[in-house]
Amino acid sequence: MIKLIKVTRSFNGQRVLDGVDLEVPKGKITVIMGKSGAGKSVLLKHIAGLIKPDSGQIIIDGFDITQATGRELQEFKKRFGILFQGGALFDSLTVFENVAFPLREKTRLSEEEIRKRVRERLDQVALPPEVEEKFPDELSGGMKKRVALARALIQEPAILLFDEPVTGLDPPMTNTVFHLISKTHEEIGYTGVVVSHDIPEVFQIADQVAMLHRGRIIAVGTPEEIQRFPDPVVQDFIHGEIDYMEA
């Protein structure tokens, strides 16, 4: 289980997270939704240990990562996979080398075994063998996301974090990526945290939904509960109402 307790973080004097409290159940997919600039990606990077909070605790399976030393945190990160917004594929490496990268860096598997595992993962995300020798800049947005998902899955992580996994994709590809997330979750059983503002599509993969607003979690529940949640901010967001204050 991932537990965030009163997490705060400011950048250049501006408070982005203002006491976030959230529990992410083990083996389930939790979606964090909120407006652009609400701090969703910052929150995800806190869970991944990429940013340290100004105050508060982030406890993952009983281990407080905010108190961890560099080496402890480095070891702990082996449990994570993360799918970045733009894919974050290494542009100097081919698709095969990108997906094989964590195995080559962190295991002593034979080249043959690595090749087999990479192929399995690429099959899982429905990418044909001819893609393996291509470089990231030769791929479409949807293919990049799928390669990034294959790379994130290659070490069968216990926790998988998704930062806006469908931003910039067309509706069929959006559904494909959500389907792949759902399918791989069933197969591997990871704890998933998905940051997204793609409503209502994202509800199809969510076990739990949390709404981040002005640096705080203002609503948590199942997709059905969130859709009935009485707070007007939540309702306006779900129904895409114009925010006249911002407009």
Next chain:
Amino acid sequence: MIAFLRLLGQGVLEFLQGVGHVTLFLLEGLYLAFVPPFRFRRILREVFFIGFKSSVIILLTASFTGMVLGLQGYYTLKQYGSESALGSAVALSLIRELGPVLTALMVSGRAGSAITAEVGIMRITEQLDALDTMAVNPMQYVIMPKLLAGLISVPLLTAMFDVVGILGGYAVGVMILGVSSGAYFSGMVQSVVPLDINGGIVKSIVFGLLIILVACYKGYYTGRGAEGVSKATTETVVTSAVLVLAWDYILTSFFM
């Protein structure tokens, strides 16, 4: 008055904080060279990029610099009837000053700016964060090999610059303007002492580390988007040039 002093103090504190930050960045980068996994392939790849790929531009710059020195030196020395001292004038100018400084400036312009752009793009496209989440230290994977490659490549390029520059001076002074070949080389052998060569080597090591450090640091802490990377790249070239010239003065004052 108090406001002025406060502003001054704040500026000094920010400067010292910046120097401290860069120093820690450098120390961490160098320390990671001694911590497994040792990344020999990555270091070799960077030596190829910073060193080998800069060799053509260094050869061109060195030959023209040597030729200009040969030409200028000949007409200046001729006024005093000392054309035979041309070899030592060219060699000392190159080994003590022009070799290390011009090599550093050329490497900074060619490789330094490219390194900032590469690391900066890795930062804004979250590739550095991706390394971090895979439990691969980006400082060790990306920065350390570049720092070591700078330490290895720039002194070698400087040595190449010195040799080619001396031959350029020879081509103009001896082959075109008629200075005696024996005088050109014997003057050089007599006047260049080990301190000159050691000074040149120390300078090239310091400059090599300095320009790659600036390039990596600016890329690692680049601003947002394409504009941020563009700004960081420009800052790398300008900052490196100023630092190389400033450190050249400091080091020269030690070796004189």
